[in-house]
Amino acid sequence: MKTTKKLNEGLLADTANHVLATPALPDKKDSRLPIDTEARKKNRTLNTTKVLELLKTSNPGLFNLAEVVGKWVWVSFRETPAPEMRQILAQLGFHWNRERQAWQHPCGAFRLRGVGDPHEKYASYYPADEKAA
Numbered sequence: 001m002k003t004t005k006k007l008n009e010g011l012l013a014d015t016a017n018h019v020l021a022t023p024a025l026p027d028k029k030d031s032r033l034p035i036d037t038e039a040r041k042k043n044r045t046l047n048t049t050k051v052l053e054l055l056k057t058s059n060p061g062l063f064n065l066a067e068v069v070g071k072w073v074w075v076s077f078r079e080t081p082a083p084e085m086r087q088i089l090a091q092l093g094f095h096w097n098r099e100r101q102a103w104q105h106p107c108g109a110f111r112l113r114g115v116g117d118p119h120e121k122y123a124s125y126y127p128a129d130e131k132a133a
Contacts, residue, residue, distance in 0.1 A: 033087035043093030048073060048107040051092070052127050059088055063128055070122030071109040076102040 046054065051073050056063040062085075067074045075089065094103040114121070 032090075033083055035087060035091045040091055040093055043091070044106060045108045046093065047071075051105050051107050054092055058092065059085075062088070066128065067124055067126050069118050069124040071107050072118075073105040073107060074100070074102040075104075 043051075043054070048068060048071050052063065052066060052068070055066055055073070055075075062075055065075050065077070067076070073094075075094065081089075089103045092105065094105045096102075097104050118124075
């Protein structure tokens with residue numbers, strides 16, 4: 001029995017040494033620009049028309065990239081946008097969808113994740129194309 005106790009004590013000591021010897025990872029610096037969270041919450045409840053108006057007034061370039069899918073507004077980029085552009089989108093109430101590779105705004109129509117591509121279920125259009133016509 002003493003052998004087992006010494007063996008267990010040795011294992012505990014080895015485990016403690018291993019945990020203490022593991023170097024701490026450096027804190028990852030948050031590179032996101034600050035946003036007004038209260039304004040963001042309010043913006044996420046706006047309807048589609050108001051979101052499109054807000055996009056057009058705050059950044060016409062974003063309005064030109066906007067696609068309406070059902071009631072939601074999506075903004076997609078070919079390359080990663082600048083941090084300032086991401087800050088504007090976040091402030092307006094958009095969130096990043098990694099699976100669809102697009103910034104999305106729920107326009108007050110919050111839904112649980114669906115199966116399949118929303119383009120197959122809902123009508124979609126680019127509002128900048130309609131305004132030009």
